[in-house]
Amino acid sequence: MELSEGRLKFIEAWGKLGSEWGINRTMAQIHALLLISPEALTTEEIMEELTISRGNTNMNLRDLIGWGLVEKQHKSGERKEYFYADKDTWNIARQVAKERKKRELDPIIKLLNELSEVKGDDKDRNYKTFRSSVKDINKLAKNVNKTLETMLKAEESWFWSSIFKIFK
Amino acid sequence: MELSEGRLKFIEAWGKLGSEWGINRTMAQIHALLLISPEALTTEEIMEELTISRGNTNMNLRDLIGWGLVEKQHKSGERKEYFYADKDTWNIARQVAKERKKRELDPIIKLLNELSEVKGDDKDRNYKTFRSSVKDINKLAKNVNKTLETMLKAEESWFWSSIFKIFK
DNA sequence: TTAAACTTTCAGTAATTTTTGAACTTTTGA
DNA sequence: TCAAAAGTTCAAAAATTACTGAAAGTTTAA
Numbered sequence: 001m002e003l004s005e006g007r008l009k010f011i012e013a014w015g016k017l018g019s020e021w022g023i024n025r026t027m028a029q030i031h032a033l034l035l036i037s038p039e040a041l042t043t044e045e046i047m048e049e050l051t052i053s054r055g056n057t058n059m060n061l062r063d064l065i066g067w068g069l070v071e072k073q074h075k076s077g078e079r080k081e082y083f084y085a086d087k088d089t090w091n092i093a094r095q096v097a098k099e100r101k102k103r104e105l106d107p108i109i110k111l112l113n114e115l116s117e118v119k120g121d122d123k124d125r126n127y128k129t130f131r132s133s134v135k136d137i138n139k140l141a142k143n144v145n146k147t148l149e150t151m152l153k154a155e156e157s158w159f160w161s162s163i164f165k166i167f168k
Numbered sequence: 169m170e171l172s173e174g175r176l177k178f179i180e181a182w183g184k185l186g187s188e189w190g191i192n193r194t195m196a197q198i199h200a201l202l203l204i205s206p207e208a209l210t211t212e213e214i215m216e217e218l219t220i221s222r223g224n225t226n227m228n229l230r231d232l233i234g235w236g237l238v239e240k241q242h243k244s245g246e247r248k249e250y251f252y253a254d255k256d257t258w259n260i261a262r263q264v265a266k267e268r269k270k271r272e273l274d275p276i277i278k279l280l281n282e283l284s285e286v287k288g289d290d291k292d293r294n295y296k297t298f299r300s301s302v303k304d305i306n307k308l309a310k311n312v313n314k315t316l317e318t319m320l321k322a323e324e325s326w327f328w329s330s331i332f333k334i335f336k
Numbered sequence: 337t338t339a340a341a342c343t344t345t346c347a348g349t350a351a352t353t354t355t356t357g358a359a360c361t362t363t364t365g366a
Numbered sequence: 367t368c369a370a371a372a373g374t375t376c377a378a379a380a381a382t383t384a385c386t387g388a389a390a391g392t393t394t395a396a
Contacts, residue, residue, distance in 0.1 A: 003295055006286035010302065013279050020272055022190045024354075038297040043373080053356045058374065079364065079372060087301055089308045104188055111181050118174035127171055129206040133255055134178065140257045192384075211343080221386045226344060247341055247394070 007036055011050070026052060027060040031069055034085035040073045042080050068095040094152065101148050109145060112138040175204055179218070194220060195228040199237055199253060208241045208250035236263040262320065269316050277313060280306040 011032040018028025029050055047057050061083055064070035069092060073082040115134045120127035179200040186196025197218055215225050229251055232238035237260060241250040283302045288295035
């Protein structure tokens, strides 16, 4: 396979994977493009490479920066902004985990705690099942949460940092 | 909070969570409803509770069965089919991991292996970055894959089964 | 074999999400 | 201070995804 074909396939696959996990396809594609680009790119270059509009490019780049996956760079003597993606897979995974935890896990734990307080009749089977399901999911969510928190500050833990070395 | 309100919030939240992770909202809501229902429910009951059409209910139930999260039940003397969800959170997580691995991870690993074969000029910076990114992601994907495989047959491993007891 | 009870399918419609592009804002250098 | 170049915004359009409902299919019992 040629490089140019490989690049296209990579971008396409990364976009598809993103959309299967609730991430905007274009955003994932821009990320993919930056991942395989040695130098930082301009908005123009991204627009052209992926044939998408200026507005779309701009918005998705901001989102990627918001996710901590891409950073703006300025070259001295130039007005233009350049965009660069961190290529360390472990950092990428870390960032994504961190963001999704904040955006999704934290709110769901908050809700589950509220739902644990629901009052009802202990003889009501609906009530018993509700309580039991909420309790179990809550427990799982809290464990995942605790694990993520530990992972996200792995440096401090000899246990996790040795586990992670296996992955690196 | 009252039970009826809690049930609605739970269903809503599960649906939202699903959609954030690339799972059809209605499918997640049906799953949520079954999770908090002590008895298996009929199509009619689900339709009514969630105010969705028969066709929608039927298709999403099939998908849930396909994901291994819901099972059909038959009550003797009755024509109707009843649907029941496994309420063990660990089984749910397991099933989801198993299915997503099969549907998404396996194909991406296949592609990454192909992309590892891309030929090019070692002096080309684009080529070098491409190779390096593909290689790193491939490594991560394979490690995740191996870990999932181990987890999915956790019973056989004293190490993982003791880790999992923490989560249960 | 018929009919009632239930399930499945899918073309058309509706809802949601994403993208465009042109107007607007900001920055910079002359 | 101005105009060119770059960056941002967002209403409307396009694309995608999900849902409905009615017709077709299946199963069961008499």
